[in-house]
Amino acid sequence: xxxxxxxxxxxxxxxxxxxxxxxxxxxxxxxxxxxxxxxxxxxxxxxxxxxxxxxxxxxxxxxxxxxxxxxxxxxxxxxxxxxxxxxxxxxxxxxxxxxxxxxxxxxxxxxxxxxxxxxxxxxxxxxxxxxxxxxxxxxxxxxxxxxxxxxxxxxxxxxxxxxxxxxxxxxxxxxxxxxxxxxxxxxxxxxxxxxxxxxxxxxxxxxxxxxxxxxxxxxxxxxxxxxxxxxxxxxxxxxxxxxxxxxxxxxxxxxxxxxxxxxxxxxxxxxxxxxxxxxxxxxxxxxxxxxxxxxxxxxxxxxxxxxxxxxxxxxxxxxxxxxxxxxxxxxxxxxxxxxxxxxxxxxxxxxxxxxxxxxxxxxxxxxxxxxxxxxxxxxxxxxxxxxxxxxxxxxxxxxxxxxxxxxxxxxxxxxxxxxxxxxxxxxxxxxxxxxxxxxxxxxxxxxxxxxxxxxxxxxxxxxxxxxxxxxxxxxxxxxxxxxxxxxxxxxxxxxxxxxxxxxxxxxxxxxxxxxxxxxxxxxxxxxxxxxxxxxxxxxxxxxxxxxxxxxxxxxxxxxxxxxxxxxxxxxxxxxxxxxxxxxxxxxxxxxxxxxxxxxxxxxxxxxxxxxxxxxxxxxxxxxxxxxxxxxxxxxxxxxxxxxxxxxxxxxxxxxxxxxxxxxxxxxxxxxxxxxxxxxxxxxxxxxxxxxxxxxxxxxxxxxxxxxx
Numbered sequence: 001x002x003x004x005x006x007x008x009x010x011x012x013x014x015x016x017x018x019x020x021x022x023x024x025x026x027x028x029x030x031x032x033x034x035x036x037x038x039x040x041x042x043x044x045x046x047x048x049x050x051x052x053x054x055x056x057x058x059x060x061x062x063x064x065x066x067x068x069x070x071x072x073x074x075x076x077x078x079x080x081x082x083x084x085x086x087x088x089x090x091x092x093x094x095x096x097x098x099x100x101x102x103x104x105x106x107x108x109x110x111x112x113x114x115x116x117x118x119x120x121x122x123x124x125x126x127x128x129x130x131x132x133x134x135x136x137x138x139x140x141x142x143x144x145x146x147x148x149x150x151x152x153x154x155x156x157x158x159x160x161x162x163x164x165x166x167x168x169x170x171x172x173x174x175x176x177x178x179x180x181x182x183x184x185x186x187x188x189x190x191x192x193x194x195x196x197x198x199x200x201x202x203x204x205x206x207x208x209x210x211x212x213x214x215x216x217x218x219x220x221x222x223x224x225x226x227x228x229x230x231x232x233x234x235x236x237x238x239x240x241x242x243x244x245x246x247x248x249x250x251x252x253x254x255x256x257x258x259x260x261x262x263x264x265x266x267x268x269x270x271x272x273x274x275x276x277x278x279x280x281x282x283x284x285x286x287x288x289x290x291x292x293x294x295x296x297x298x299x300x301x302x303x304x305x306x307x308x309x310x311x312x313x314x315x316x317x318x319x320x321x322x323x324x325x326x327x328x329x330x331x332x333x334x335x336x337x338x339x340x341x342x343x344x345x346x347x348x349x350x351x352x353x354x355x356x357x358x359x360x361x362x363x364x365x366x367x368x369x370x371x372x373x374x375x376x377x378x379x380x381x382x383x384x385x386x387x388x389x390x391x392x393x394x395x396x397x398x399x400x401x402x403x404x405x406x407x408x409x410x411x412x413x414x415x416x417x418x419x420x421x422x423x424x425x426x427x428x429x430x431x432x433x434x435x436x437x438x439x440x441x442x443x444x445x446x447x448x449x450x451x452x453x454x455x456x457x458x459x460x461x462x463x464x465x466x467x468x469x470x471x472x473x474x475x476x477x478x479x480x481x482x483x484x485x486x487x488x489x490x491x492x493x494x495x496x497x498x499x500x501x502x503x504x505x506x507x508x509x510x511x512x513x514x515x516x517x518x519x520x521x522x523x524x525x526x527x528x529x530x531x532x533x534x535x536x537x538x539x540x541x542x543x544x545x546x547x548x549x550x551x552x553x554x555x556x557x558x559x560x561x562x563x564x565x566x567x568x569x570x571x572x573x574x575x576x577x578x579x580x581x582x583x584x585x586x587x588x589x590x591x592x593x594x595x596x597x598x599x600x601x602x603x604x605x606x607x608x609x610x611x612x613x614x615x616x617x618x619x620x621x622x623x624x625x626x627x628x629x630x631x632x633x634x635x636x637x638x639x640x641x642x643x644x645x646x647x648x649x650x651x652x653x654x655x656x657x658x659x660x661x662x663x664x665x666x667x668x669x670x671x672x673x674x675x676x677x678x679x680x681x682x683x684x685x686x687x688x689x690x691x692x693x694x695x696x697x698x699x700x701x702x703x704x705x706x707x708x
Contacts, residue, residue, distance in 0.1 A: 067148075068089070068148060068149025068150075068167070069148050069149035069150035069167045070149070070167055070169070071150070071165070071166050071167040071169075071199075073199070074166060074167070074195075074198075074199050074203070075199075075202055075203035075205075076203065084173055084174075085171050085172070085173050085178060086171070086172050086173070086175075087169045087170065087171055087172070088169065088170060088172050088175075089149065089167075089168050089169055089170070090143060090168055090170070090188045091143060093172065093175065093177075093185075094185055094186050096186060097143045097186055097188055098142070098143065098186045098187055098188070099141050099142050099143060099151075099187075099188060099189050099192075100187060100189045101182075101184045101186055101187040102184075103130075104127050104130075104133055104137065104189055104190075105127050107124075107183065107294075107332060107333075107334065108127065108182040108183070108184070108187060108189070108190045109123055109124045109127075109180065109182070109190050110180065110181045110182065110183055110333075111180065112177060112178055112179035112180050112181060113178055113179065114179050114180075114204060114207055114208055115208050116179075116180075116194070116207040116208065116210065117271055117272045118210040118211055118212040118214075118215060118251075118272045119194065119197060119207055119210065119212075119215045120180060120194075120272075121212050121215075121251045121272040121273060121274045121294075122212050122215035122216040122219055122249065122251065122274075122352075123180075123190060123193060123194070123215075123219070124274045124276070124294050125216065125249035125250065125251065125274045125276065125352070126216075126219050126220065126249065129247060129249075129354075132219075132220055132247075132354070135154060135161070136153060136154055136155065136193070136219050137153060137189055137193060138152055138153070138154065143188075149167050149168055150165055150166065150167055150168070151165070151166060151167075151168060151192050151196070152164070152165050153166075153192070153193055153196035153197075155196075155197065155200055155218050155219060156217065156218055156219065156220065156221035157218070158421070158423050158498055159221075159370055159372070159498055161221070162200075164196045164197075164199055164200050166192065166195050166196050166199055168188070168192060170188075170191055170192075170195065171204075177191055179191065179194055179195075179204060180193075180194040183332075194207070197215070197218070197219075200218070211350075212251040212253075212272045212350050213225070213226060213251070213350040213351075213352060214469065216249050216251070216350070216352035217352060217470070220249065220352055220354055221354075221355070222248075222249070222352040222353050222354040222355065223352070223353045223355070223417055223419040223470075223472055223500055223502055224350060224351065224352045224353070224470070224472065225350070225351055225353070225417075225472035225474060226348060226349075226350050227348070227349045227350070227351060228347065228348060228349075229252070229342070229343055229346050229347055229348060229349050230343070230347070232343075232349070236289075236339050236342075236343070237278050237280065237289040237339055240275070240278040240291065241278050243351055243353075244277070244278065246353065246354070246366060247354040248351050248352060248353050248354060249274075249351070249352040249354070250274070250275040250276075250349060250350070250351050250352075251272050251273065251274055251275065251349070251350045252272075252273050252274075252275050252293070252342075252346040252348065252349045252350070253270065253271060253272050253273065253346065253347065253348050253350075254267050254268070254269050254270070254271070254345060254346050254347055255269070255270055255347045255348055256269060256347060257269030257270070258270075258695050262300065263345065264303075265302060265303050265304040265341075265345060266300060266301055266302050266303040266304075266307075267302065267345045267346070268295070268300060270695065271295070272350075273293050273294060273295055273346075274293070274294040275291055275292070275293055275294075275349070276292050276293075276294055276334075277291065277292035278290070278291050278292070278339075279291075279292070279325055281317055281321060281325060282317070282318070282321050283313070283316040283317055284316045285316060288313075288338060289338065289339040290306060290325075290336045290337065290338055290339070291336070291337060291338075291339060291342050292325075292334065292335075292336055293334070293335055293336075293337060293342075294333055294334045295333040295334075295335075300333075301333065301334075301335045302335045302337050302341075302345075304337065304341055304345075305337070305338060305341060306335075306336045306337050306338060306341075307335060307337075308327075308328070308329055308334075308335050308336075309329060314327070353366055353417055353502055354366070355367065355368030355500075355502055366417065366502035366503065366504065367502065367503050367504070368500055368501065368502050369500070369501045369503075370498065370499070370500050370501075371396060371498070371499045371500075371501075372423075372496070372497070372498050372499075373394045373486070373496070373497055373498075373499065374394075374494075374495065374496045374497065375393070375394075375432075375487075375488055375493060375494060375495050375496075375497070376494065377492035377493070377494055378492060379392070380392055380393060380394055381393070381488060381491055381492050381493055381494065381495075382487060382491055383487060383488060383489065383490050383491030383492070383493075384435070384465065384487055384488075384489050384490075385437065385453070385458075385487075387491055388450075389491050390453060390485070390487065391448065391449060391450040391452075391453050392491075393485050393486065393487045394485070394486060395447055395448060395483050395484070395485055396483070396484040396485075396486075396499060396501075397441065397444060397445060397446065397481065397482070397483060397484075398416075398438070398481070398482040398483070398484055398501060399444055399480075399481055399482075400414040400416070400477055400478070400479045400480060400482065400503070401414075401479055413476035413477060413478055414476060414477055414478070414479060414503065414504065415474075415475075415476050415503070415504050416474070416475065416476075416477070416501065416502060416503045416504075417472065417473070417474045417501075417502040417503075418436050418438075418472070418473040418474075418484060418499070418500070418501055418502075419470055419471070419472050419473075419499070419500040419502070420434055420435075420436050420462075420470065420471045420472075420473075420486045420497055420498075420499055421469060421470040421471075421497060421498045421499075421500075422434060422469055422470070422495060422496075422497055423495075423496040423497060423498055431467040431468075431469075431642045431680075432467065432488045432489070432493055432495050432642055433465035433466060433467045433488060433489035433490075433642075433644075434465060434466065434467075434471050434486065434487070434488055434489070434497070435461065435462045435463075435464065435465045435466070435471060435486075435487060435489070436461060436462045436471060436473045436484065436485070436486055436487075437458040437460075437461040437462075437484075437485045437487070438458055438459050438460050438461065438473075438477070438482050438483070438484055438485075439452075439453070439456050439457075439458050439459060439482065439483045439485065440456065440459055440480065440481070440482060440483075441480075441481040441482055441483045442481070443481055444481050446481065446483065447483075448483050448485075459477055459482065460473065460475045460477065461473070465488075465489040467642065484499070484501070486499055490639065493640070529615065529616050529619035529620060530612045530613075530615035530616050530619070532570055532571045533567075533570035533571045533572045533615055533619060534566055534567075534570055534611070534612060534615060535566050535569065535570075540566065540608060543562050543565060543566060544562065544601060544604060546562075547559075547561045547562040547565075548562075548601075548604075552600065552601060553598040553599065553600065554588070554598060554599040554600075554604050555588070555597065555598045555599075556581060556584040556585040556587075556588050556597065557581065557584070559584040559587060559588060559599070559604075560579065560581050560583075560584040563576070563579055563584065563667075564576045564579060567579070567666075571619075572615075572619075572627055572666050574627060575627050575665060575666040575667060576667075578665035578666065578667045578668060579667040580667070582671075583667050583668075583670065583671045585597075586671055586674055586675065586678075587607060587670065587671070587674055589678070590607070590674045590677070590678050591603045591604070591606055591607040610674075611670060613641075614641060614669065614670055614673050615666075617637050617640045617641055618637065618666055618669050618670075620637075620640070621633045621636055621637040621640070626663075627665070627666055628659075628663035628664060628665055628666075629663060629664045629669060630662070630663055631654055631658060631662040631663065631664075634650070634653060634664060634669075634672075635650055637669070638672075638673065638676070641673050641677075643673065643676050643677065643680065645676070653672065657671070657672045682704055
């Protein structure tokens with residue numbers, strides 16, 4: 001991903017400290033730092049008819065002093081609070097703001113001062129499919145009829161479309177939008193969509209660096225996979241045309257060079273582009289295959305053959321053919337290039353396969369079957385095929401009855417896509433390593449026994465276990481009966497998943513039933529060790545209210561007092577003596593989405609979910625019940641938390657995180673897991689397409705290592 005250009009020198013300045021707390025006079029807000037418009041906006045919020053807010057729910061929505069909606073739930077980040085940044089509504093930026101001008105299109109996207117081209121490329125691809133865009137951006141919204149300062153968007157989350165409501169206050173600098181904007185100054189649908197997605201993810205700061213395929217999934221409900229351009233079929237135009245014909249959204253990137261730089265032909269390194277069309281253009285020398293690419297920056301185009309301005313190749317194309325291709329001769333970020341040049345200048349391609357495009361006759365999307373399941377220790381969490389319990393994993397029957405759509409050949413292989421997604425893994429703080437295997441089945445409704453699996457080899461599999469949110473397996477198999485087995489790398493790991501099966505026909509994909517096995521719904525919920533060590537959910541609410549400040553925020557010293565009291569009342573009593581303020585600072589930083597070193601109730605609740613889970617692991621691996629982990633117990637405990645490290649890292653853990661007797665206390669274990677998880681997640685955020693290496697500048701390195 002590219003590093004977004006910084007604010008100009010006149011906009012740089014010290015960050016304003018947080019709003020003052022009644023119990024912390026040192027955090028008084030500086031008028032000089034906030035600037036007049038920021039003060040006006042904050043005054044508007046404070047003058048709003050704010051309802052009594054419960055810190056437990058965090059819900060604080062009200063009408064401002066001007067009668068317009070104000071969203072108190074939107075998290076503010078450090079960049080929006082810099083000197084000179086002003087929050088304005090569209091009606092304050094132009095005389096006649098419009099939600100959409102002349103229809104929403106892929107060209108309504110111009111990147112601002114965020115490294116979120118990954119999101120913008122997804123929005124640009126989304127705009128190509130108007131029925132899908134209308135699902136994300138509900139029609140009928142405007143700045144005229146019924147305008148009250150609020151707008152609604154929808155995003156797909158684990159099989160359901162969730163509604164996100166925001167106000168239309170947008171950060172500006174010099175009367176220009178700070179982040180995403182449209183080249184049409186009166187148009188604001190794309191800017192507001194970016195803000196709504198930022199709210200879903202935890203603020204604008206959460207959009208800085210990411211994966212295009214994750215944004216596409218959240219905006220389409222589709223299935224995304226990452227492909228290597230070098231391994232794509234030789235008949236690439238046909239391959240791309242088939243993807244686009246099914247409504248797929250395609251992004252591509254060059255991952256070879258340093259962030260923010262470009263190659264000699266103008267292609268940016270580690271920057272997400274959208275591939276929106278493939279065409280066979282007729283020239284005076286014969287047909288040539290071209291692809292249409294969009295740079296969400298809106299400039300910095302391809303400079304090679306077939307470029308917009310300097311490509312002499314266009315002189316060989318008739319005006320009628322150029323009109324058919326909708327060629328525009330200006331630097332708007334959209335350009336054409338040959339398929340061969342595409343192969344040479346892009347390394348990765350992210351494809352989002354769609355299965356929900358009703359009322360769009362221009363594409364033939366996949367049929368989709370969706371199933372929710374879970375891995376339950378000692379019941380349905382059998383681990384990988386290398387162990388002896390693989391048969392315990394959930395099994396799903398798949399019937400492939402006919403080959404490619406329109407084919408009359410009964411044995412023609414059937415195309416399909418399987419997608420296995422971990423549910424709520426960010427909230428739980430665990431990234432399980434997951435994979436998919438498909439086995440031939442003797443008949444419909446069959447359930448493979450341990451003996452069957454010992455004899456059979458998988459017809460196809462995802463090949464390796466991955467800790468990414470979603471594992472995708474695409475392939476072809478002859479018509480027949482098959483069994484899909486989703487699994488984790490290790491047995492007895494707990495987690496929820498969603499399995500989606502995409503096929504060209506309405507094939508059946510149903511759960512199988514294990515013979516002589518009790519119904520999972522009748523099994524008593526497993527006992528969680530943390531229940532004997534930590535307060536109940538109702539009690540933790542009272543502790544939060546007791547120890548947070550009057551504004552409902554929890555700072556590190558508040559967390560220290562809260563955790564000390566929480567630990568004292570359970571089986572880990574005495575461990576609170578090992579709890580240090582530094583531990584609590586790190587725990588706050590882990591969950592802090594705004595860079596202000598304090599937690600809202602919702603952020604604390606997410607942290608508490610992690611602490612309960614990590615407490616379960618600690619108590620299970622504390623074999624001798626000393627309230628300390630022996631050094632040899634640490635690696636298995638980390639593995640149970642979804643963190644696998646090599647011997648060198650474990651040696652460093654022994655040197656840095658253990659006591660003199662080579663043990664780790666309960667608070668020390670929480671601190672260690674937090675540290676490892678935080679660094680792993682930060683690495684993944686910069687590792688755009690999972691290449692296993694990242695590029696950071698000096699400032700990014702300092703920011704990553706200091707505030708951690």
